[in-house]
Amino acid sequence: MDLRLTAEQEQYRRDVCALLRRDDVQAEAASARRLPPGQEPGLLDVYRLLGERGWLAPNWPAEHGGLGRTIVEKAILTEEMIAHGVPDVVHTLAIDIVGLAVHLFGSAEMQDRLLPRLARGEGLGCVLFSEPEVGSDLAALTTRAEPEAGGWRLYGRKVYSLKSHLADFGLCAARTTASEVPYHGITVFAVPLDTPGVTVRPMWTMADERFGEVTLSGPLMTEADVLGEVDGGWPVVGRVLGLERTGIEFAAKGRRLLDAVLSHQDAVLAPEEGPSPYAEQLVALDAQVRAGELLSWQALGKLAAGDYDDPVYPMAKWHSTETAKAIAAITAEVCGLDAVLSARDPDSPPGWVVESALRDAPGFTLASGTSEVMLSLIASGALGLAP
Missing domain, CATH: 2.40.110.10 (Butyryl-CoA Dehydrogenase, subunit A, domain 2)
Incomplete structure (x- = not known):
């Protein structure tokens, strides 16, 4: 498995990072995180900025608003949006799941009707x-x-x-x-x-x-x-669920959450005070996140090659969601009462994601198929066990 990116893909990552680091983009992301209860981010201006460049759906053809590149560029964008704190749920739904299903199974007329609006960051499917x-x-x-x-x-x-x-x-x-x-x-x-x-x-x-x-x-x-x-329609249903199960989104969320925990003042003590009592657990979780990233990229490689039925998909989804859930579980111990500070609270650290992760994490192992379903698919697909 070769996980090296091409020079063009590395440049695409740098270009995406430069846009996502812009002051106006970061200000919009911060505002979205601080919306009052009952409100939530929808179609953001940053989606339109990405769409103008063909970056929102880079794996779609130019006539549908993309760059005609590969699923690798799409995964790079997903990773960087999450890493830079840009709300990603609308984007993931519109492009990675619904849009890609239309791209793969829709008629030419349906693709022309629905995809350009999604790729411009002006529409959403569910x-x-x-x-x-x-x-x-x-x-x-x-x-x-x-x-x-x-x-x-x-x-x-x-x-x-x-x-x-x-x-x-x-x-x-x-x-x-x-x-x-x-x-x-x-x-x-x-x-x-x-x-x-x-x-x-x-x-x-x-x-x-x-x-x-x-x-x-x-x-x-x-x-x-x-x-x-x-x-x-069953192959369409299976393909849509398979696209959700590369784990790339959950691996990126696990990484961002773990980085937030590690940045907390109590996570790593000063040398004279000795190591954190959570050091061993945090190191193990870091290794699990890295393993999840590798599994997700392996799944993306299969997807890019047109192999949609490999058991690596449920493996990647199960591992990444269970890891992210485990990271959320330890945050309250490591961060103490700071873990329950909302991002809306002026006393919360910049870009604080821990409190929202505590609420979201239980759903990680339910969405796109439960962990039990993933284990069943792994047992039958990878181990050849009868259901």
Whole structure:
């Protein structure tokens, strides 16, 4: 495995870092972190600055707003946005998950209609997969697409749809044909969320980013709204989830959180006072973060080569999320009461992320498939064990 970047990729990283370090960008990032409770960052000006240069989706072709480069440049951008404190959830959803699914499975007309706006940092898509009582078993989804002249009417309820209240459209998995084979008969639609028959309600949680409950009461979808094949949506669902499971985002968040803990005055004591009682644990966590970064880049290499089914994806996702969760768990011990200081508090250190991480970390091992699901995939895919 060769993890060395090309000279062009190294220059791209330097150019991205230079933009993200700009005073106006850092001021916007700081303002976004200090939004009052109940408010959250959406489409930021920095996204548009990146979009103007083709940097927001560098792996997309120029006609769709990118640079025609590779998934490596996209991963570099994700790492650096997180490292520089720029809110990344909208970007990850719009480009890494929803946009890339449209790029891979959408018709030419759908790509021309949806991708340029995402790549400019002017639009957002969300994911409408999870349902009540279904959990991680998406093959058991009950949302139905009833045929009608010209298309289908969608009926069902989706939950835990991140940022759906800000999104222009959502990728919705629905059952178009009843089948004894649970993976057959599912179709993925790109549903405009301002369509009559779509209702979005908030689902409040401890996290800074809002989830939504989306009720589908008969919005009309046509062939133009279908990703992939009718009744053949399961590969689309699997690919979307696979794109979320490279672990690159969670590895970068784990690194930033650990760096924040290590920068705390009590994390490393002065030599005359002896080493920190947490030194051994912090060193071990640092090694785990490094291992997660390597796993994530290995997964990205597989993705770049077109190998979408390798067990490295659940391995990278499981390792990076469990590590980030473990780092969050130790922060309260290392940082004491400072760990509960909100970034909105004037007494919190600059760029403080610990308090929000304490609230977000439990969801790391749930989003994009639970740790238990990842272990099952590793057991079957890497070890050949029967389910």
